[in-house]
Amino acid sequence: MVTLVLGGSGSGKSAIAESMLEEIKDVEVKYYLATMQVYDEDAQRKVNRHRELRRGKGFRTIEQPRDILQALDQMDPSRLGESAVLLECMSNLAANEMFGKDVRPADEVVRNIVQGIRILRNRVRHLIIVSNNVFEDGVRYDPATTAYMDALGKINCVLASESDEVTEVVAGIPVILKKERGKK
Structure with a gap:
């Protein structure tokens, strides 16, 4: 089963996704694939905060900022x-x-990430993916940022279409956008 959890920055999507992972009972092992690349003190604070929030939940954390299939x-x-x-x-x-x-071309990034996610989802029982909504501020960005946003949008669209469940988190409230019948 694949679940996509979307939301804006600070929406509570991470907490909702972690709750979803905690609620899964039909598995032996629960992995947390952390993708944040630590470049500065602010990023390190965020990583430390997330580590603290995960403490005692029984997740096995794998730090994998790129090449997601290497986590396998x-x-x-x-x-x-x-x-x-x-x-x-x-x-x-x-x-x-x-x-x-x-800087890699957006189409290459989309293709590689989607392929990696497809392989990962076929090897595990449950896959929960957290992603951001990045198109809601109406601001124009430089070409590189716009290419990134377009790539993320394409990835999110593919993931949403291939997921069993899609949940958007708004102000800490999960709103189910898609739930395949017969799926738990």
């Missing part, structure tokens, strides 16, 4: 099909992939 190497292969994964967050992953050592 850090998971127990004998229990992979009996695992749940929370990917936090697609927005960071897309930015890290696009603006690494060199």
Whole structure:
């Protein structure tokens, strides 16, 4: 089962996604794929805050800011099909992939991330993906940022169409946008 959790910055989407992961009972292992790249003190504070919020929840954290499929190497292969994964967050992953050592073309980033997510979802029992809504401020950005936003939008659209459930978090309130019948 794949669940996409969308929301704006500070909307509470991470907390909702973590609650969803905690509620899953039919798995042996719960992984938390953290994608934030630490570039400065502010980013380190955010990572530390998220680590503290996860403490004691039984998640196995894997720090994987890019090349998401490499996280599979850090998971127990004998229990992979009996695992749940929370990917936090697609927005960071897309930015890290696009603006690494060199700026990569948006279409390449979209293709690689979508392919990686498809492989990951076929290997685990549950996959929860957190992503940002980045199109709601009406501000015009520079071409590189606009290309990133377009790439993230395309990724979100593919993920939403291929997910069993899509939830948007608004001011801490989860609003179910899509739920496939017969899915739990």
